[in-house]
Amino acid sequence: MATRQLTTAMYLIDKLALQAGNEKGEGEADTVGCCSLKHENVTLKPPNTVILDFLGKDSIRFYDEVEVGRQIFKNIKIFKKSPKKQGDEIFDRLTTSGLNRHLSSYMSGLTAKTMKPEGSVTEKVKAYNDANRTVAILCNHKRAITTSHSAxxxxxxDREKALQYEIWRRKQIMLNLDPKIREALGNGYFERDRCLNLNWIKEHQLSLVEEKRKKTMKKLEADPARLQRGLELVKEMELDK
Structure with missing residues (x-):
């Protein structure tokens, strides 16, 4: 059974470029590799299709449906046989270290990035990048979404809305300067974009005023005499009231 599981795992690694899989400590993400595939990660669809669905490297979902040899299909069916259930490992007779030892027996230092391109430094860099990209696609490697992605x-x-608002505002200025232009360009040209609801416009206008106020205060604070004169003007205006 151990040999059967080793050969099946080797087949999947070769066919789908799966990682061997590593043991995780407490608190780490529930990601899996070939050796740590669980009962629920593998679905069999007769006559010989295997469906793999699990979280791989960087918690990126790996999903693939692949036709396999009939012996491999039969092996996996045996590995999933009752009393195994959800949560149980498919390869319960195989460890990552054991599989890695077997892989290294084929060639010392074997890695997906091993290469010996010929040519200039520029050509070697290009060859490396091309090979790296090909391996990344094959192994389903993707950039993990950062914690700041949503923000x-x-x-x-918001920047897109601000640009849409500026375009709409300038169109309104055009109308104020020449109302007849509406007839020439049509009503649709001057309509507000759907993303610009009135509440957002109000908040955006307030933020623009606040931004302008901060910039003005920063300039005044850099010129004390100018600031003092500004305060005097404000007091004069209040007295006039």
Whole structure:
């Protein structure tokens, strides 16, 4: 059974470029590799299709449906046989270290990035990047979503809205200067974009005023005499009231 599991795992690694898999400490993400595949990660669809669905490197979902040899299909069916259930490992007779020892027996230092390109330094760098990209696609490697991703996307959406608002505002200025232009360009040209609801416009206008106030105060604080004169003007205006 141990030999059967080793050969099946080797087949999956070769066919799908799966990682061997590593043991995780307490508190680490519930990611798996080939050796740590669980009962629920593997679904069999007769006559010979295996469906793999699990969280791989960097918690990126790996999903693939692949046709395998009939012997491999039969092996996995045996590995999933009752009394095994959800949560139980498929390869319960195989360890990551044992599989890695077997892999290293084929070639010392074997790695997906091993290469010996010929040519200039520039050509070697290109060859490395091309090979790295090919391996990344094959192994389903993707950039992990950072914790600040949502905040960054929200900022980009706000910037987009701000640009849409500026375009709409300038169109309104055009109308104020020449109302007849509406007839020439049509009502649709001057309509407000759907993303600009009235509540957002109000908040945005207030933020623009506040931003302008801060910039003005910063300039005044850099010029004490100018600031003093400004305060005197404010007092004069209050007295005039």
């Amino acid at each position: 960054q996307m929200e900022k980009l959406r």
